[in-house]
Amino acid sequence: MYKILKKKTLAENIIMFEVKAPMVAKSAKPGQFVIVRIDEKGERVPLTICDFDKQLGTVTIVFQVVGASTIKMSKLNEGEFLLDFAGPLGNPSEFVNLNNEELRQKRFLFVAGGVGTAPVYPQVKYLREKGIDCDVVIGARNKELVILKDEIEKLGCRVYICTDDGSLGFKGRVTDFMKKLFDESNRYDDVVAIGPMIMMKFVCLLTKEYSIKTTVSLNSIMVDGTGMCGACRVTVGGQTKFTCTDGPEFDGHLVDFDEAINRQNMFKDEEVRRLHHSRECSCF
Template structure:
């Protein structure tokens, strides 16, 4: 059993949990994920690690309510326990394998869409601790849904915001900000984009034109998290990959995004039915 040490609401239907999981915290690296199961009847939920503290033995995860299981999890409180918290799983971000000398002169641009700011946070934190330059773009529908902005700024990054309604930052898309930054003379060795698949698709199309290496995370299509169910199959560079075992991060210029979108929608109708037939769908 894994105890919830802390619970915070980041936005409507978006919750951050800090879990006591010393063994996971000891081995966790940016880009990896955990599998969470609330109880014996609960479904396996893959969640990207948002932060970890090896000294305290804690791991932070962010849960967005998108179905019956995440809704049930969001109702848990500080002091409650989770049955399973398995990890860290998946491959760490590519830059973790680079030494400080290789990293010190690189410049990264992180692009987060919505709750994508959560998996971006540990990556930025890791790089900033090594003194690596990072700019961060966060996009959301409105200012109320912008998460972790202040936390990322505390790491010493410039943070740029775009919202659909213009309530914070510029009114527009994250790609508008990518274009703006490059046109202003900013140069980047790599772009890391995490968020809705459509967002990552258009960011990758733009960065391909700009000739900037781009990494994306396909964590949102994972189901089982072990490669056994095959639900997260994706074509990358003409080859079949499994997001949970080969990823979750891939070369953004090689991903077949149309296939990913179709696969992501496979279980949508089932989730809608479950939400309509459970009293747990009214979370807050």
């Protein structure tokens, strides 16, 4: 049993839990995820890690309320428990393997869409703690749905907001804004895009034009999360990969997004039972 120490509503239907899970916290690195099960009848829900504190033994997760399991999860309160909390799973972000010297030579642009802002946070935090420059673009439908803006700003990087309705920051899609950034002669070596599949697809189409290496984090459907089921398979550069053990981060220019989007919708019509963990938006 894993205790929920803190619960916070970040935006409508986007909830943050800080969970006591010392073993997971101790080993967690940016880019990794956990599998959560609420109760005996619950699904195994994969959720990316938003933050962790090795000293306190806590792990922070953020989820959007989209299906049966997340609705149930949203009803849990501080002091209550999650039945299962397994992780960290998946490979850490690639840049974790670079030394400071190598990192200092790079300029990162993070592109976060909706609840995908949550997994961007620990990556930016990791880089900022090493004094590496990062710019962050956060996209959301409107002002109310922008999450973690202050937290990311506090890390000391430039944060640009894009909203569909212009209620905050730039009015338009993240890709329109990125184009503006690139054309204003901003040099980036690495783009990291995390958000709805469709957003990542269009970000990759754009960065390909500009020949900028782009990493995406896929939120594929999973059951076990340890390589056992193959539900999360995705075609990367013509080869089948498992998101859980080979990813979750991949070279976005090699990912077959159309297939990935189809696969993500596999259980969509199973309304009540569908898998979620999605970072749905209607930006595209």
